[in-house]
Amino acid sequence: MRRRRRKAVSIKGLQRAFLTWLAQHAQACVFNLGQLCKNPLSSLMTTAVIGISLALPAGFYLLLENANRLTGRWDGTVQITLFLRQDLDAARTKALADELSGSAQIASVQLISPAEALAEYQRASGFADVIDTLGENPLPPILLVRPEFSAPGAEQVDGLLSELAALTAVESAQFDRQWVRRLFAIIDILQGSIMILSVLLALAVLLIVGNTIRLAIYNRRAEIEINKLFGATDAFIRRPFLYAGLVHGLGGSLIAWLLLQASIIALRGRVGELARLYYSNFALSGQDLAQAGLLFFAGGLLGLAGSWLAVSQHLKALEPA
Amino acid sequence: MIRFIDVYMRYAAGDDALKRINLHIERGAMVYVTGRSGAGKSTLLRLIALIERHSRGQIIVNEQNLERIAGRRIPFFRRSIGFVFQDHRLLGDRTVFDNVALPLVVAGYRYQDIKRRVRAALDKVSLLNKERSRPASLSGGEQQRVGIARAVVHRPAVLLADEPTGNLDPALSWDSMKLFEQFNRVGVTVLIASHDLDMIRKMKKNIITLRDGRILTHIGHTIKE
Numbered sequence: 001m002r003r004r005r006r007k008a009v010s011i012k013g014l015q016r017a018f019l020t021w022l023a024q025h026a027q028a029c030v031f032n033l034g035q036l037c038k039n040p041l042s043s044l045m046t047t048a049v050i051g052i053s054l055a056l057p058a059g060f061y062l063l064l065e066n067a068n069r070l071t072g073r074w075d076g077t078v079q080i081t082l083f084l085r086q087d088l089d090a091a092r093t094k095a096l097a098d099e100l101s102g103s104a105q106i107a108s109v110q111l112i113s114p115a116e117a118l119a120e121y122q123r124a125s126g127f128a129d130v131i132d133t134l135g136e137n138p139l140p141p142i143l144l145v146r147p148e149f150s151a152p153g154a155e156q157v158d159g160l161l162s163e164l165a166a167l168t169a170v171e172s173a174q175f176d177r178q179w180v181r182r183l184f185a186i187i188d189i190l191q192g193s194i195m196i197l198s199v200l201l202a203l204a205v206l207l208i209v210g211n212t213i214r215l216a217i218y219n220r221r222a223e224i225e226i227n228k229l230f231g232a233t234d235a236f237i238r239r240p241f242l243y244a245g246l247v248h249g250l251g252g253s254l255i256a257w258l259l260l261q262a263s264i265i266a267l268r269g270r271v272g273e274l275a276r277l278y279y280s281n282f283a284l285s286g287q288d289l290a291q292a293g294l295l296f297f298a299g300g301l302l303g304l305a306g307s308w309l310a311v312s313q314h315l316k317a318l319e320p321a
Numbered sequence: 322m323i324r325f326i327d328v329y330m331r332y333a334a335g336d337d338a339l340k341r342i343n344l345h346i347e348r349g350a351m352v353y354v355t356g357r358s359g360a361g362k363s364t365l366l367r368l369i370a371l372i373e374r375h376s377r378g379q380i381i382v383n384e385q386n387l388e389r390i391a392g393r394r395i396p397f398f399r400r401s402i403g404f405v406f407q408d409h410r411l412l413g414d415r416t417v418f419d420n421v422a423l424p425l426v427v428a429g430y431r432y433q434d435i436k437r438r439v440r441a442a443l444d445k446v447s448l449l450n451k452e453r454s455r456p457a458s459l460s461g462g463e464q465q466r467v468g469i470a471r472a473v474v475h476r477p478a479v480l481l482a483d484e485p486t487g488n489l490d491p492a493l494s495w496d497s498m499k500l501f502e503q504f505n506r507v508g509v510t511v512l513i514a515s516h517d518l519d520m521i522r523k524m525k526k527n528i529i530t531l532r533d534g535r536i537l538t539h540i541g542h543t544i545k546e
Contacts, residue, residue: 020429027426223412229370230424230475231400 028239032247035216035240046212047248051255053205054299057198058287059260064190066284080161081174082143088169093141096169100145105160110144117142124279140171202302205252209245209306216244217314224318234315241311242304249303253296260287322348322479322510323369328378330364330534338364340534342378346512348478351505353521354514356531362514365531366481369512370402371395383478400428403472403509405482409464411456417443417467418452424475442470446500462493469497473504480504482513491520498524 036043084093090113097111112120117139122131147160165173217224224237264286275282287295323346330339339361346352354362367373369382371390380387383401390398403424411420421442425435443449446466456464465485472480482501486494498513498520505511515521521528530537 020431023431024429222410226410226412226423227427228396229372229399229404230427230471231396231398231402232427233396236396236427 024236025239028236029243032240032243035244036247043248043251046208047251048255049208050205050248050252050299050303051259053201053208054252054256054295054302055259057194057201058256058291058295059263060190060194060197062260062264062287062291064187064194067187067190069285070282079175080145080147080164082145082164082167083171083174084141084143084169085171086140088141090141092169093143096167097143100143100164105148107146107148109146112142112144114139114141202298205249205299205302206306206309209248209303210310212248213241213245213307213310214314216241217310217318221318224315228318237315238308238311241307245303245305245307245310246300247303249299249301249306250296252303253299256299257287257292257295322346322350322383323512324379324381326379326381328368328380329376330361330368330373331376336534337376338534339368339375339531342536344529344536346510348510349505349508350527351502351511351524352513352527352529353524354512354529354531355516355518355521356537357516360531361534362516362531363483364534366483366512366514369479370404370481371398396427400424400475401478403475403477403480405465405468405472405480405485407484407487409456409468411464411467411471413455413457415455416452417448417454417456417459420456420467421452421471421474423471428475438474439470442474443467445473445503446470461488462496465489465493465497466500469500469504473509476509478510480509480511482511482515484515485513486515486517486520494520495523 084096088096093111093113097109100106101109114137118131118137121127121139125131145160145164161173161175164170227237264284268284271282271284323344325342325344328339328342329337331337342365354365356362364373368375368380368387371387375387382398385398387398412423418439421439422435425438430438440449440452443452446469448463448466448470451459451463451467456467459467465488469485472482480501485501486497489497494517501511501513502524528538
C-alpha cells in the first residue's frame with residue numbers, strides 16, 4: 001500500500017516536471033516570438049539573407065535536376081546505333097534484333113523499322129510535304145543497342161562496337177562516346193560545384209544565425225546575468241536563443257521556398273518556349289514535397305546549429321559563471 | 322547558516338582579496354558587513370552565492386559545503402538565495418510584475434503560484450498598485466523596493482544585499498533597512514554589505530568589519546573606526 005502510494009507520488013512528480021518543462025518551452029517560444037515582433041525589420045532582414053543563401057543552392061540543385069531529367073531521356077546510358085543494310089527485310093531484321101538481345105553484353109535492343117523512322121522524321125522535322133514527294137522510303141532499319149555496362153567510356157563498349165560493326169547485316173555502327181563523356185563530365189562538374197556552393201552557403205547561414213544570436217545575447221546580457229543569479233539553468237538561458245535560431249532558419253527556408261516558386265513561375269514560360277523550338281514537351285518542374293521538406297529541415301537545422309554554437313560560445317563568457 | 326573556515330580568496334592576478342576568514346552567521350540572523358571600498362565586502366557575498374569560488378578553506382551555506390556543489394548544481398543552490406543590488410538591476414523592458422516574477426519563472430513555478438506570490442511580495446513592499454508599470458517610471462526608492470520584492474519572492478533562506486542603500490537618501494535608506502528587518506523577522510537570514518556606518522549603528526545588529534581582506538571585528542563586538 002505504502003509502496004504504491006510512493007510510486008503514485010513519483011509518477012505525479014515526473015508528470016509535474018514534464019509539465020514544467022513543457023511550460024518553459026512554450027514560454028521561451030512565446031517570449032522569443034515577442035522579441036522578434038519587437039524588432040520586425042532587423043529580424044526580417046536577417047531571415048531574408050538566410051532565405052537567399054538557402055535559395056541559391058536549392059535553385060541550382062533544381063536546375064541540375066531538370067537538366068538530369070532532360071538528359072535522362074537517354075536514360076543516362078550509352079547507346080549504340082546500328083544502321084542496317086537497306087535491303088534487309090523485316091523478318092531478318094527482327095531475327096537479328098532477337099539474336100542480339102540474347103547476347104550477354106547487351107542489355108536491350110530496340111528496333112526502329114524504316115516506316116517508323118520515316119514517320120518520326122516527318123513528325124519531328126516539319127518536312128512532311130517534301131518527304132511525301134519521295135517515291136520510296138530512303139531510311140534503313142535501325143537497331144538501338146544498349147550495352148550491359150553503362151559506364152561511359154568503358155573499354156568493353158569499344159570492343160562491342162567493333163564486333164557489331166563487323167556484322168554483315170550492319171551498314172555502320174555509331175556510338176556517341178565523346179558526346180556522352182563530355183555531357184557526363186559537365187554534369188559531374190556542375191554537381192561538384194553545387195555541392196561546394198551548398199557547403200559554403202550552409203556555412204554562411206551558420207555564421208549569419210550565429211552572429212544574429214550573438215548580438216541578441218549581447219543585447220540581453222543584463223537579463224541573462226540576473227536569470228543566472230536567481231538560479232536559471234544553462235538550458236533555461238539557452239532555450240529562447242535556440243528558438244530564435246530555429247525560427248530564423250525556418251523563416252529563411254520559407255523565403256527560399258517562395259523565391260524558388262517565383263523563379264519557376266517566371267521561367268516556366270520561357271523554358272516552354274525553348275522546348276517548343278526543339279519539338280519537346282519538356283516542362284520545368286518545381287520542388288516536390290520531399291525536396292521542400294528537406295529545404296525546411298536544412299534551414300531549421302542550420303538555424304538551430306548556428307544559435308547553438310553562438311550560445312555555447314558566449315554564455316560561458318557571461319558573469320556569473 | 323553561513324560558516325567560513327580559514328577561507329582565502331585570490332583572484333587570478335594580484336593579492337588575496339580575502340585572507341583567513343573565519344565566521345559563523347546563525348540561521349535567522351541579520352548581519353552587516355562593512356569596511357572601506359576594496360576591503361572584500363562584495364567578494365564575501367560573491368563567495369556565498371557561488372558567483373566566485375574561494376581559493377582555500379571551507380564555506381558552508383545552508384548545510385551545504387560549497388566545494389561539493391558541482392557547476393551543474395549551482396543554479397539549484399542559488400534558488401535558496403535572494404539578491405539585492407545597489408543599482409537594482411531591474412529589466413527595463415519588463416513590467417514590475419515580470420521583474421519580481423523572474424526567480425519563480427526561472428525555477429519553473431506554475432503561473433497561478435507565480436501570480437499569488439508576486440502579488441504578496443509586491444504587497445509587502447507596498448507597490449501592488451505599480452505591478453503593470455515599467456521600472457523606469459518608478460522613483461529610485463520604489464525601484465529598490467521592487468528589487469527587494471524580487472529577492473524575497475521565492476522565499477530564500479539567505480538574503481544578500483550589496484550596498485542596497487548606496488544610491489538612496491537617508492530616509493529611503495532607513496525604509497529599506499526596516500524592510501530587510503521585516504523579512505529577517507519571518508526567518509530569513511540577512512547579510513547586508515554597506516559602508517553607511519551611521520545607519521548600521523542605528524539598526525543595532527551584528528557587524529562584521531573587513532579591512533584589507535581580513536576580519537577586523539567579530540560578530541557582536543564593534544569597534545570605532
